[in-house]
Amino acid sequence: xxxxxxSTVEKVRQKFPQAIVETVEYRDEQTIVLKxxxxxxxxxxxxxxxxxxxxxxxxxxxxxxRIPRFxxxxxxxxxxxxxxxxxxxxxxxxxxxxxxxxxVVGVWPSANWYEREVYDLFGITFTGHPDLxxxxxxxxxxxxxxxxxxxxxxxxxxxPHWGGQVPYDTDPGVxxxxxxxxxxxxxxxxxxxxxxxxxxxxxxR
Amino acid sequence: xxxxxxxxIYTIEDSQPxxxxxxxxxxxxxxxxxxxxxxxxxxxxxxxEGETVVKSVPDIGFLHTGIEKTAEAKSYHQALVLTDRMDYxxxxxxxxxxxxxxxxxxxxxxEINDKIKYARVLLAELQRIASHLVWLGTHAIDLGAMSVFxxxxxxxxxxxxxxEYISGVRMMTSYICPGGLQAELPPGFDAKVREFxxxxxxxxxxxxxxxxNNQLWLERTKNVGFLSVEDAIAYGATGPVLRGSGVVxxxxxxxxxxxxxxxxxxxxxGTNGDVYDRYLVRMLEMEQSLNIVNQALEGxxxxxxxxxxxxxxxxxxxxxTGSMEALIHHFKLFTEGYRPPKGDVFVRTESPKxxxxxxxxxxxxxNPYRMHVRGASFANLQVLPRMIEGSFLxxxxxxxxxxxxxxxxxxx
Numbered sequence: 001x002x003x004x005x006x007s008t009v010e011k012v013r014q015k016f017p018q019a020i021v022e023t024v025e026y027r028d029e030q031t032i033v034l035k036x037x038x039x040x041x042x043x044x045x046x047x048x049x050x051x052x053x054x055x056x057x058x059x060x061x062x063x064x065x066r067i068p069r070f071x072x073x074x075x076x077x078x079x080x081x082x083x084x085x086x087x088x089x090x091x092x093x094x095x096x097x098x099x100x101x102x103x104v105v106g107v108w109p110s111a112n113w114y115e116r117e118v119y120d121l122f123g124i125t126f127t128g129h130p131d132l133x134x135x136x137x138x139x140x141x142x143x144x145x146x147x148x149x150x151x152x153x154x155x156x157x158x159x160p161h162w163g164g165q166v167p168y169d170t171d172p173g174v175x176x177x178x179x180x181x182x183x184x185x186x187x188x189x190x191x192x193x194x195x196x197x198x199x200x201x202x203x204x205r
Numbered sequence: 206x207x208x209x210x211x212x213x214i215y216t217i218e219d220s221q222p223x224x225x226x227x228x229x230x231x232x233x234x235x236x237x238x239x240x241x242x243x244x245x246x247x248x249x250x251x252x253x254e255g256e257t258v259v260k261s262v263p264d265i266g267f268l269h270t271g272i273e274k275t276a277e278a279k280s281y282h283q284a285l286v287l288t289d290r291m292d293y294x295x296x297x298x299x300x301x302x303x304x305x306x307x308x309x310x311x312x313x314x315x316e317i318n319d320k321i322k323y324a325r326v327l328l329a330e331l332q333r334i335a336s337h338l339v340w341l342g343t344h345a346i347d348l349g350a351m352s353v354f355x356x357x358x359x360x361x362x363x364x365x366x367x368x369e370y371i372s373g374v375r376m377m378t379s380y381i382c383p384g385g386l387q388a389e390l391p392p393g394f395d396a397k398v399r400e401f402x403x404x405x406x407x408x409x410x411x412x413x414x415x416x417x418n419n420q421l422w423l424e425r426t427k428n429v430g431f432l433s434v435e436d437a438i439a440y441g442a443t444g445p446v447l448r449g450s451g452v453v454x455x456x457x458x459x460x461x462x463x464x465x466x467x468x469x470x471x472x473x474x475g476t477n478g479d480v481y482d483r484y485l486v487r488m489l490e491m492e493q494s495l496n497i498v499n500q501a502l503e504g505x506x507x508x509x510x511x512x513x514x515x516x517x518x519x520x521x522x523x524x525x526t527g528s529m530e531a532l533i534h535h536f537k538l539f540t541e542g543y544r545p546p547k548g549d550v551f552v553r554t555e556s557p558k559x560x561x562x563x564x565x566x567x568x569x570x571x572n573p574y575r576m577h578v579r580g581a582s583f584a585n586l587q588v589l590p591r592m593i594e595g596s597f598l599x600x601x602x603x604x605x606x607x608x609x610x611x612x613x614x615x616x617x
Contacts, residue, residue: 026548027309053438056553057579061566075551075562075579079438079452082459086551110441113587121273136266136616145274152278 003081005030008050016042021090031086036101039089043074043107052076052085055104058114060122062148068092070124072101091124103129121146231259238267242347242602245612247586249601256597261590268616276576280542281307281383284573289377291578292614294339297332297368298556300381301325305462306552306563307383310545313512320508321385322464327501328368328381329463330494331398334405335364336557336609337487337494341412344484344606348425353415360408363401370397384518385511398502405495413488426481430592430604433478440591441584444559445490446608449475449483456555467504468497480600480607487609517543542571558582558609580614 009023009030019038024031034042046052056075063069069092076085091099103126104111115126116135123144126132134141143150237248246267252260272291276284288303289296304325308314342357365375371390372378380387416422432442437450447454455472457465473489475482511518515534524531549566559581568574585608592604 027312027550029550031549055441056551056560056562057564057577057584059564059575059577061549061575073549073564073577075564077553079454084460084551084553108441109439110584110587113583114441117583134266136269138266145271150274152274 003050003078003083005083005085008046008052008083008085011050012042012046015045029084029086031088033088033090036089036091039087040102040104040107043087043104046076046085047107050078051080052078054079055108055110055114056084058104058111058118060118060124060146062122062146064148067094068099069096070099070122072118072124074104098123098125100125100127102127105129120144123147230254236601238264243605244343244610247605247610247612247615249589251598251601253598256599258593258596258598258601261593261601263586263589265586265612265615268612270613270617272617273576273578276573278572280571281545281573282538282542284576285382286377286379288578289379290613291580291617292336292556292558292561292582292611293376294611295332295336295557296377296379297328297381298336298554298561300379301329301463302552302554302556302561302563304381304383305554306550306565307545309550309552310548310565310567311383311517311543312546313384313514313517316512316514317385317463318508318512319464319506321510323501323505324386324390324510325381325463326465326468327398327498327505328371330497330501331364331367331401333494333557334491334498335361337491338364340487340557340606340609341484344609345416347602347606348422350416350419350422353412356408356411356415360401360405363404367394367397367401370394382511384514385509389510395502395505398498402495402499402502406492409488409491409495417485417488423481425603426479426484426607428477428479428481429596429600430480430483430607431478432588432592436588436591437478440588442559442588443581443584444555444557445483445486446559446585446588448472449486449607450478451476456553456560460553462552462554468500470497480603483607544569544571553579556581558611558614559585578614578617580617582608582610582612582614583617586610586615 009032012032013020013023016038019034019042021033021035024033054077056077059073061071061073063071068090070090072089072091074087076087078084089101091101093099101124103115105115105128112129112131113135115129116131116133118124119126119132120134120137121144133139137145231252231254233250233252235248236251237243238246243249248264248267250262250264251258270290272287276287279287285300285303288299292299308317338357338361342354345353368378368380369375371394372380372387432446432450434450434452437447437452451474453472453474456462458472470493473486473493475486515531519535519538520528520531525535545567547567547569549564551562551564553560553562555561560579561581562579564577564579565573566575589604589608593601596604
């Protein structure tokens with residue numbers, strides 16, 4: 001009998017009854033919510049025995065009011081059986097800065113970059129990951145942009161090496177000095193007319 | 206991450222003489238982010254020994270624009286515009302994936318009529334040809350064939366003219382939207398597409414004449430950038446990269462969407478998994494896409510260009526002046542948008558680069574609570590080190606070109 005998502009859910013339920021938190025069906029898509037500590041065991045079973053040989057994506061969803069706070073979402077695909085499945089793991093206790101999920105790189109090597117992306121944008125760590133570094137944001141970034149409490153826009157950036165707002169009227173290479181052409185003309189004239197307290201793009205008060 | 210860790214990653218180790226007095230001559234070089242054949246802002250940190258690449262570490266994120274974060278602050282219809290900017294060589298395919306995901310979330314898949322489906326397929330396949338033409342042109346110019354680049358862009362311009370004709374915009378059309386199309390296909394659209402489809406087979410033959418049996422091309426691409434079936438699947442490669450390795454896998458056949466099951470087309474696959482096979486797969490795909498375009502043009506049914514549901518698609522303009530209901534619907538749609546029920550969907554489509562997935566979570570409000578994009582280029586780039594480690598430095602350029610990455614989709 002050909003494997004389908006529904007029969008997969010049944011098989012996982014029989015094999016790992018203790019690992020399942022709940023199963024959800026929505027718009028014909030099957031989701032299994034798993035306990036984090038059982039994740040790798042179930043994934044290995046799905047990959048080896050049920051031929052879910054392809055990991056499409058790993059991502060996360062932030063629910064700040066909920067405990068556990070994060071959903072880590074895995075989208076699996078079985079190329080031989082042409083069926084798809086979604087796994088979810090819920091992590092993040094109250095005031096836990098870096099929730100941890102076991103890595104699935106050992107099961108699907110493609111998880112390497114996907115998990116780095118989740119770590120980069122959500123701050124969820126993957127224990128056992130061989131190369132857990134930031135991937136999209138700069139190396140020295142300190143916060144996690146896709147969390148819901150991260151501002152969409154704003155001036156007061158929390159990056160310590162920027163020191164908050166970027167000073168607009170000083171150029172790192174020039175500082176406050178006045179540059180002059182050989183003829184004596186002031187080159188950064190426009191800049192020196194802006195006062196320290198003035199917002200960029202506004203008229204002088 | 207601490208400063209020391211950053212330095213450890215990017216430290217260039219000077220080679221010291223070993224016990225036998227020979228220097229271990231590995232050198233770390235930077236390729237990109239402004240190298241012309243990295244197709245955008247990809248940076249590769251290559252460790253080379255002589256001409257051989259020992260190790261390669263891709264460094265991405267230079268084009269990270271936070272599209273997923275921005276989408277959370279937009280309504281569902283506004284977020285459509287962001288999807289154009291991801292894979293900017295195939296915006297209509299992104300629109301299609303996003304629209305299908307939102308329609309699935311809304312539960313209005315059955316209301317999409319055949320006319321909309323056929324038009325979507327037609328446009329997506331034209332876009333696939335356009336995307337492959339840019340790939341072919343840039344891939345060829347990377348490997349030294351300048352004239353192919355000029356020819357490819359000449360044909361691509363014809364496709365962009367069609368898009369401009371239907372939507373007024375050449376590239377970022379947002380023409381396919383949740384609920385149907387943005388506007389009716391204008392009269393004379395058929396003729397414009399036929400103008401292209403009538404000349405394209407000859408032009409495709411021209412590219413074959415220029416490259417397929419060209420000795421220089423064969424030497425640059427045959428047995429280069431090899432990727433095995435196991436690696437391709439394990440590292441998440443999709444699209445022509447996966448098919449070039451010999452896996453018959455196409456989302457359009459496996460999980461037909463937007464009426465692809467009604468079209469007759471083949472899935473070209475390679476045998477060796479080298480750069481030449483990926484080249485051939487894409488060349489043959491263009492042929493198949495042209496075939497689909499012709500079928501869609503012949504079989505295009507008549508019908509409305511968007512769903513007849515005023516909660517999702519705005520009412521026609523002429524109704525607004527006469528009907529209070531229509532005016533309210535129009536106002537509500539453009540100030541607030543529609544509210545899909547709570548839930549989450551993941552929709553896969555076959556974009557020119559590979560499997561493009563949209564994961565959209567709704568919390569019942571008018572903005573997507575979370576939109577995750579499974580970019581095909583992102584996953585395909587991950588296999589690059591497997592392709593180039595152990596090969597010559599000059600083959601790196603061939604391998605990058607054969608993956609057909611778009612950094613807008615890698616970084617999002």
